[in-house]
Amino acid sequence: MASGSTRNASTNWCLPGIVMKSALVKNKLSVCSVNSQSICARKFSKLDELRQIALSSSVDIICVTESWLNDKITDSLLTIEGYKIIRHDRKGRLGGGVLLFIKDEIHFQLLEKSQDQPGLQVSEYVAVEIAIGSEKICLVAMYNPPNVNCATSVDKVLSDYGTRYNDIFFAGDFNTNLLNLGSIRTREFLSMLAIHNVYSIGSAPTFFHKDGSSQLDLMLTSSEFRVLRFNQIDVPAFSNHDTIFASLDFDRISTPKKIEYRDYHSMDVDGLVTAFSALDWSNFYRSNDSNFLLNFFNSNLLELHERYVPIRSFVLGRNKNAWFNDAISKAIVDRDLAYKRWKSTKNPTDLNFFKTLRNQVTMKVRRFETKLDLPSKELWKRIKNIGLAKESKPSTIRFNSDEINENFANNFTESNFTS
Numbered sequence: 001m002a003s004g005s006t007r008n009a010s011t012n013w014c015l016p017g018i019v020m021k022s023a024l025v026k027n028k029l030s031v032c033s034v035n036s037q038s039i040c041a042r043k044f045s046k047l048d049e050l051r052q053i054a055l056s057s058s059v060d061i062i063c064v065t066e067s068w069l070n071d072k073i074t075d076s077l078l079t080i081e082g083y084k085i086i087r088h089d090r091k092g093r094l095g096g097g098v099l100l101f102i103k104d105e106i107h108f109q110l111l112e113k114s115q116d117q118p119g120l121q122v123s124e125y126v127a128v129e130i131a132i133g134s135e136k137i138c139l140v141a142m143y144n145p146p147n148v149n150c151a152t153s154v155d156k157v158l159s160d161y162g163t164r165y166n167d168i169f170f171a172g173d174f175n176t177n178l179l180n181l182g183s184i185r186t187r188e189f190l191s192m193l194a195i196h197n198v199y200s201i202g203s204a205p206t207f208f209h210k211d212g213s214s215q216l217d218l219m220l221t222s223s224e225f226r227v228l229r230f231n232q233i234d235v236p237a238f239s240n241h242d243t244i245f246a247s248l249d250f251d252r253i254s255t256p257k258k259i260e261y262r263d264y265h266s267m268d269v270d271g272l273v274t275a276f277s278a279l280d281w282s283n284f285y286r287s288n289d290s291n292f293l294l295n296f297f298n299s300n301l302l303e304l305h306e307r308y309v310p311i312r313s314f315v316l317g318r319n320k321n322a323w324f325n326d327a328i329s330k331a332i333v334d335r336d337l338a339y340k341r342w343k344s345t346k347n348p349t350d351l352n353f354f355k356t357l358r359n360q361v362t363m364k365v366r367r368f369e370t371k372l373d374l375p376s377k378e379l380w381k382r383i384k385n386i387g388l389a390k391e392s393k394p395s396t397i398r399f400n401s402d403e404i405n406e407n408f409a410n411n412f413t414e415s416n417f418t419s
Helices: 002-014 016-023 045-057 151-161 184-195 269-277 282-286 290-308 326-345 348-372 376-385 401-411
Strands: 028-035 061-065 083-088 098-103 107-113 124-132 135-143 168-173 199-201 207-209 212-214 217-221 227-234 242-251 258-262 311-315
Touching: 016 045, 016 227, 016 242, 028 045, 028 168, 028 217, 045 061, 045 348, 061 135, 061 168, 083 107, 083 124, 098 124, 098 135, 107 151, 124 151, 135 151, 135 242, 151 168, 151 184, 217 227, 217 242, 227 326, 269 290, 282 290, 326 348
Parallel strands: 028 061, 135 168
Antiparallel strands: 028 242, 061 098, 083 098, 107 124, 124 135, 168 217, 199 217, 207 212, 227 242, 258 311
């Protein structure tokens, strides 16, 4: 028993969603930024883990950069329960793209999507207005390709919306290393931010590679005092970029979704029958007007339905990911620990070990989900076995063979078959 409790504790501590939830401030607006390097890669296992992070962390807004989506991938394939989707796919070329998941109960308005320029690489972003109570903020999710200086695009957004909103926040991968102050591009970027009184939150590296590390994933804001907490966590399921996340000082009261329904099990049958019998049917029987008859019947029946069938309600909960069992959870922890070791040692052997564990997680998730998706033939077989479908009965012939032969001989002659 003790060993099991210890394992579960370590599992919960290492899972990214649990860590994020413990770090975020309850009832305050929360935002995270994930560089996915193709959210649908590895047979959608990246998206599966993002769903689990959303479920376990309850983060309000998820900004995904490098979504790598195209027109062939529909919104229905990307859904996360309880979230709406805004996507801005790169057109004409592979890679890039920005994807936003915003909780259903948060009111937002799309302000702008960056314009594609055929043949040119440009900064890609989505700007939205978020309404929290009486306050409104501007949130910009941005991905900047490595060979593009994003200072121009950020400057444009700040110029366009800086006077309309007191609070502006950027989140994403800017591909501008703030740790390299010797870079002209970095100095120009920081100089532009200073002109607008915008600051970068955090100072630790967020991208890790074999030759070192860089701070590329940023949260920028004109309202530094609004950032209550900021942190980052490695999520090797996605990429070599850390996921950054923050709690912002905007009250976020979650209202549970309530579902109302008619409780027919508690219907007052006796009262309904008595009231139905007590109706004055004299005009109904005397009238030949079909419209009157229909309206009389419908209005009285609906009124009795409202009176004698009570309304119940329940709070809608969120479904857990069926595939997220203890075995897969442990495999994810092992993979994440291997990634941490590689980040520390930069040893090629440790990198290969991490990749092996990463592929094992993908295979475990796919294998379990395959069990959930039964082929239609197998599904109907199981339905029949539990008695929910009628067995098909073979058709029977109610004539014997002699009767059939006699009928054939009497109706057909040799001339019927010869020309």
